[in-house]
Amino acid sequence: MSNSSGSSSTNPFLLPKNDLTMADSQLIDVLLHGQNNDNKIQIFNRWCKNSRHNRLLNIVDVSQRHDILLSFVNTLQQTTNTEYQYNCLKFLSELQANIHHYDQRMYLPG
Secondary structure, eight states: OOOOTTHHHHOTTOOOTTOOOOOHHHHHHHHHHOOOHHHHHHHHHHHHHSTTGGGHHHHSOGGGHHHHHHHHHHHHHTOOOHHHHHHHHHHHHHHHHHHHHHHHHHHSOO
């Protein structure tokens, strides 16, 4: 029985056993409800190394953005992990730009 990772490229739903990616909903759940900051930091850093890392803005529901923002801010205040700090600040700046663009489309006259 072969355990090659080639199958993941043909079927995106089959991940090799050594692939540490997680479902989008799992990431959101950890960010919103994770109590262990070390675990949250490791999971988010791992996600940012993932090829899907740029999808985070798209998978976060508008109603969840404020809570995720607070989660990042609280964790940032409690860690000295520079990789996490960099990843968070990068995501937060992208989120801010996205919210600003959304606000302009919604509230400025066309």
